[in-house]
Amino acid sequence: MSAYDVYEMFKGTIDTMGILSISWQMLLMWAIAGFFMYLAIVKNFEPLLLLPIGFGIFIVNFPMVPLMGYTSAGHPELIKFFYHYGLEWEIIPCVIFLGLGALTDFGPLIANPKMLLVGAGAQLGVFVTFTGCVMAGFTLKEAASVGIIGGADGPTTIYLTQKLAPELLGANALAAYSYMAMVPLIQPPIMKLMTSNAERTIKMRQLRAVSQTEKIFYPLVSTVVIILLVPAVAPLMGMFMLGNLFKESGVVARLTETSGNALMNIVTIFLGVSVGATMHWSAFLSPKPLFIFSLGMVDFVVCTIGGVATVKLMNLFLKEKINPLIGNAGVSAVPMAARVSHTVGQQYDKKNYLLMHAMGPNLAGVMGSAAAAGLFIAMFGG
């Protein structure tokens, strides 16, 4: 073996190493990934999603990694496999909704169905942000996918974005989950600004008891109404209501347990890693994702305003007033937004327990954001 052969061997080995191909853009993405992992681990901000998303961003921003491409045999590589079959095929968001349905108690909404209007009002930001995005030069489909961030519903955001503007998936999902985690910071100042002391101390009558029969009928009635009016959202709503029917029927405990725990945990891992892995520096380091982040904040703010304003408008016509502090809960960050309503209410009256009242609009917000997404899909197509 000659010296040249030895040199070639070493060179060949070094050429397969990524260390010589690392770039400043990758290092910057590591920092961004680290920030989101910090938010998840240290600050406990939506850790179930932000941790796998953060790690997905981290791991895909290495040179020469076989993760988001295709093998020489034409098979998708590891994360590409999760992304293709889970997200491109729009399976994962629907399975997550199955789990969410199995964990949700619609009792507070059934007991006070007029909270559905608050859930609708809280979608205001979705449409305002859409207009802002269009004025900023986004295409209509991109604008719709960014607007839905304000619905504060991760699976709905991911489902709609994958359908209309898959190139924005990473930025939209990251914005949605980050702002959902920051709801306790974003909403209280708006709630206090929009309400008077007298309004904040409105005590609401205790919610009536909801029978098991009503809870069983609810997913069936919701499925009929929403899917007849917005068929485009059938995959999401159908799975959501199926999960809820599992729970409320009381006869399929194993399916309920699996849907709400093991299955949801599995798809959450695949979802987080896949979404994070779409954020290669070449796709993320551009003005659009940064703009999406700032618009996401505006979206949440306007949605909160929409929810509170809707309650104040309803109070003009109702004899029994609703505490407008629960209007923010129309932003469907369940149950965080409802807890914010309760916490802010407690600051003004320690004996005012708003949590269960706020769960009504919180759950209505899930329906509202799904309806808004369905209307966008019907408008722009898939």
Place this chain on the structure above:
Amino acid sequence: MKKLIYMLVALFLLSPMAAMAEDFLGAPLPPGGNVVSKTDAKMEVAYTMTYADAIAFYKEQFKGSKDYAFRDRGDATYIEEYSNKPWHSVLITKTGEGVTITASKDSYTWIAGTLALRFFAVFLVLIALYIPLQILSVVMGKIQAKKAAAKAAA
């Protein structure tokens, strides 16, 4: 004399151009039409081509792009554009002699209007859900009240 003939022939050959459709803000329009009306916001052109040919023209123009939607309206086809081009839509309408193609400019009025409609539609969807829930709530309330009364009597 020859020059005059050549000029007349040239004028004859060039005259269809006056009748040919212009581009409207980049919206493709088939050649050979007669401009019926034109404003800053809209341009209407009449053609003798068949409805099927007009549809085929646009399907060819927009082949492979996901930013266009074709909506069948019976005697008309409405083509919407979803990227950020200056024009928003093309409407192909059947007429007695052929088709009329109307290209419309993109406008924030349309965007804001359609969004307002859809925001209102979200309310309608949830109100449609509210009605059966309210009925269910009233019915179950009455049943529970009856049961409570029966229990109290017993």
